[in-house]
Amino acid sequence: MVRGPFYDKNGLKKGAWTPEEDCKLKSFVQRSGHSNWCKLPKLAGLSRCGKSCRLRWVNYLQPGVKRGNFTKEEEELIIKLHEEAGNKWSMIARNLPGRADNEIKNHWHTHLKKYVKQNPKTSEVKEKSETSQLCKAKENRESESESLHGSDSSHQSLESSPLSKELSSTKLFSLSRDHSPVNGKNCTEDSLASLETSENSFGNMHAKKYTKQRFETESLHASAHFHHILEISPLSTEVSSAKFFSLGSTDHSPKPGINWIEEDSLASFETFEEAFGNFWTEPFVADYMYIPDEFPMSQYISYYDDGIGIDLFDQVMQELPKN
């Protein structure tokens, strides 16, 4: 599904990333950060351009990146934000923690665009039908919530994206106006007020010339309304939204509970699997290399210690065929 690897005239590798390249990039960034993407490939021993490295890191390798199917809540949020702001994928992505803009963009073009086309102007219709539908929608959500909580939490993240197939307009309408308690957690009045403000602002997006900063600030207000998504997300079981947002370039420490990239996205990792077991389900070996002082490593030592040390990792890395 990806371009085959090839080299351009400058000798830079293009096309699909190999697990070895991923490993190099991830290891380097976790060790040294990414203060300069242009110089990074050389320092990391990669024959890639800096942009390509950045993209790979942001979309797939960065800790906390969620892979797999979108939940109904995520899809609803994308539709709503897109309705308000248009193709501002990066802004939308900021309101969907763990989701990369590229993935959201793809999902929009492949699934949601069709759905919205078939159900135009959801916001207009929802205003009219709000009164009559709201109660029903609440009931639906609450019953769904109960059933979700009654099942394995992993099902929530892997729940297939049913929006275009199953989501009724009633359910969709419930998104932006339904401020009822979700999963037993009340939305505060403040967050509702913020939402209204942001809705008004977004409504004028096309008329006003927004500064980037203002736009982003207001989009964050909108995100307050959707924190319930985090609450039911598997990420939230161990990483709060606040913590999640703090995951930046300065924090590369291994976090228990972070969703690492799912196995299916990198199926052919035989080389490293042989040496280390399943790379994507086992803790990353290079994680040994960067351990912040404040990180309470002792409690994880036994879990991480599978008998493979840094020396072996370095040895394997050096023996890998150079590109």
Add this chain to the structure above:
DNA sequence: AACGGAATCAACCGCCGGTTG
């Protein structure tokens, strides 16, 4: 089973805005 069109999604490309010298 074979074929062809549609769907999917990782990755590339070019542009833009911010920063630095």
Add this chain to the structure above:
DNA sequence: ACAACCGGCGGTTGATTCCGT
């Protein structure tokens, strides 16, 4: 003030997979 550099963003591409015939 200007140019060069860099990071980020959104649009597009194209290989692979899916699905209907």
